[in-house]
Amino acid sequence: MSTIGQTRLIPRVNTEAGMTKASSRLKARLAGAFYFLAGLTSVLGGVYIPGKLVVTGNAAATANAILSHKPLFQLGFSVMLLAVFCSIILTALFYDLFAPVNKTLSLTAAFVHLVGLAILGFASFLQLAPLVVLEGGGAYLGVFQAQQIHALAYLFLQLNVQAANAFLAFFGLYCLLLGYLVFRSTFLPRLIGVFMAFAGLGYLTFVSPPLAAYLSPYNLAPAALGEGSLMLWLLIVGVNAPRWQEQASHAARYAASGEPS
Numbered sequence: 001m002s003t004i005g006q007t008r009l010i011p012r013v014n015t016e017a018g019m020t021k022a023s024s025r026l027k028a029r030l031a032g033a034f035y036f037l038a039g040l041t042s043v044l045g046g047v048y049i050p051g052k053l054v055v056t057g058n059a060a061a062t063a064n065a066i067l068s069h070k071p072l073f074q075l076g077f078s079v080m081l082l083a084v085f086c087s088i089i090l091t092a093l094f095y096d097l098f099a100p101v102n103k104t105l106s107l108t109a110a111f112v113h114l115v116g117l118a119i120l121g122f123a124s125f126l127q128l129a130p131l132v133v134l135e136g137g138g139a140y141l142g143v144f145q146a147q148q149i150h151a152l153a154y155l156f157l158q159l160n161v162q163a164a165n166a167f168l169a170f171f172g173l174y175c176l177l178l179g180y181l182v183f184r185s186t187f188l189p190r191l192i193g194v195f196m197a198f199a200g201l202g203y204l205t206f207v208s209p210p211l212a213a214y215l216s217p218y219n220l221a222p223a224a225l226g227e228g229s230l231m232l233w234l235l236i237v238g239v240n241a242p243r244w245q246e247q248a249s250h251a252a253r254y255a256a257s258g259e260p261s
Contacts, residue, residue, distance in 0.1 A: 031090060031093040032234030034089050041086060042083040046080055062154055066134060070131065081121070088114070100244065100251045105177060112173050123164050124160075172199075172202070173200065174200070175197070179194065179199070186244075186246070187241070
């Protein structure tokens, strides 16, 4: 009976291990894909499209550009909402992927990013507000002159920029935490963790927007290396599945015993 039980148990264990390995690789590649989508939509909706419509320091010209290219302006808002959605999924995937390294720290990183994303989501609606103001928004705006309405619309755009800067500061802390988790992991190259930490330091300069503007674009150069290397590695290579499983099993044993890992 014991021999039969063992012969039945071995294929089952092997199957479960194989499924775990496949699951970790799938999560890694999904994380890489959503990282790419989140980055692409953030650049399109938060930088490229506004850059086509906003005339720096000229509220009237900006208002005319928005009204003349209303579909493009609305597209920018929709793309930013998509960026927030992709980033939320990415946060969940990264939490699950790095929980075996340090569950508490991975949860803290996820919380930090979600707070930043809440700010970014609010900023996205501020991005839509100028169109509401410029199209009338109600009879109460009739008390304002055209120049004042243009200035109000431009003010909302500037508030959007300030909110986006706050998000980048939170994102910098998130990248620092991710960098540490990658460095402590056994299933991703440690060098990528170092790159991500430098990327986080660059984003943290947005705690002081004047400082970030002074250091631009050099403060964002590490982000291209850190985020780019992590994203490409996850997409192309994934994770070292046996090492991920080993670290996950190790974390599960210590969690069951109640001892620190």
